[in-house]
Amino acid sequence: MVKHMLDHQKSSDRLFHALAEPNRRAMIERLSRGPASVKELAEPLPMSLAAALQHLQVLENSGVIRTEKVGRVRTCRLEPAALRQAEAWLHQQRTAWEKRLDRLGDVLDDDND
Amino acid sequence: MVKHMLDHQKSSDRLFHALAEPNRRAMIERLSRGPASVKELAEPLPMSLAAALQHLQVLENSGVIRTEKVGRVRTCRLEPAALRQAEAWLHQQRTAWEKRLDRLGDVLDDDND
């Protein structure tokens, strides 16, 4: 029960940490347009193949992508569930706050809390 | 034009970087339930007041919160627009990929790209 909450926390940590890096977000944008190999993902970025691979490992550990190696090429594809999870967290925080504003009438007394 | 894109990139970097830290996300969750002082935000977290302040500065620079000081207490409140921006980016990447899957019929040939 508590264990489950901690697991969720850790996965959330990995997820948002993965999303924090600009080059990783660039990879995600590329992958939103279709699967790609490690080479293809590294190409447009200002870094070595090894560096790109490290980013991909972070993305895979966070659940944002899934990869599959066939022959000598590893193909990466987006995993929508992980992105949806981050989306859901943001949505929840935002709407909770917005609903609160609505309940207060947006202009009425703010001398609570 | 290009300048604008770079600005957007930088603000996106700040935004996702702000969201990456677990304690900062805890602060956001707290603030989704209503405004709070620096003290109140620091209290439940395992850190000094000074550390909490640093987190709040990151959150404010990223646009996630807005703060206002009256007397000796600084009150922090959530800024929905920033959260919505992160939400929108995630939504765009995810749906672009999901639409692509739909277009491919989910099972048909995947020998493109």
Next chain:
DNA sequence: GGAAAAGTTAAGCGACCGCTTGACTAATGC
């Protein structure tokens, strides 16, 4: 079979991050 292509692993390095401590300021309450 040998060269090229694609990826993998490990070590190391500089920069950045989160946090602490300590000194300080400013408002509040008695």
Next chain:
DNA sequence: GCATTAGTCAAGCGGTCGCTTAACTTTTCC
């Protein structure tokens, strides 16, 4: 007016992060 409360600023420290290089493996192509 003096102690308390709330916040601010700066320096410093250890750990993490992103990246590089170098050595290596595996697959593919001729």
